[in-house]
Amino acid sequence: MPLLPGQRVRTVRQYGMHPQAASVRFEKMRLPELLNLSVEEAGGLFSSASLPSTAHRLRSEILKRIDALEKVGLGYLRLTVLRPPYRAASPRE
Numbered sequence: 001m002p003l004l005p006g007q008r009v010r011t012v013r014q015y016g017m018h019p020q021a022a023s024v025r026f027e028k029m030r031l032p033e034l035l036n037l038s039v040e041e042a043g044g045l046f047s048s049a050s051l052p053s054t055a056h057r058l059r060s061e062i063l064k065r066i067d068a069l070e071k072v073g074l075g076y077l078r079l080t081v082l083r084p085p086y087r088a089a090s091p092r093e
Contacts, residue, residue, distance in 0.1 A: 039066055040075035 017031070024031045027049055037045065043066040051059055069075060 035079045037079055038075065039069045039077050039079065042066055042079055043070065043075075 022030060022032055026034060027045060034042070034045075043063065046059060046062050046066065049059070069077070
């Protein structure tokens with residue numbers, strides 16, 4: 001079901017991301033919930049997640065980046081701190 005204009009604005013304000021992005025799920029968690037995890041928690045989630053064999057490279061990259069953050073003592077940070085803010089495209093003149 002398509003979102004009404006007011007619903008889209010509310011979703012962007014609430015989660016800081018496009019409504020379609022906010023509805024993405026991984027391991028029964030929506031993207032805003034995933035982004036609320038700490039780096040350490042995300043490492044545990046991705047290392048134990050059941051992914052298809054075709055996602056091996058993706059898991060490897062994610063875990064490599066998480067490991068780097070943990071090595072420099074940033075495992076306590078929430079992933080929301082590490083992502084750039086969502087900015088809606090402005091209309092062109």
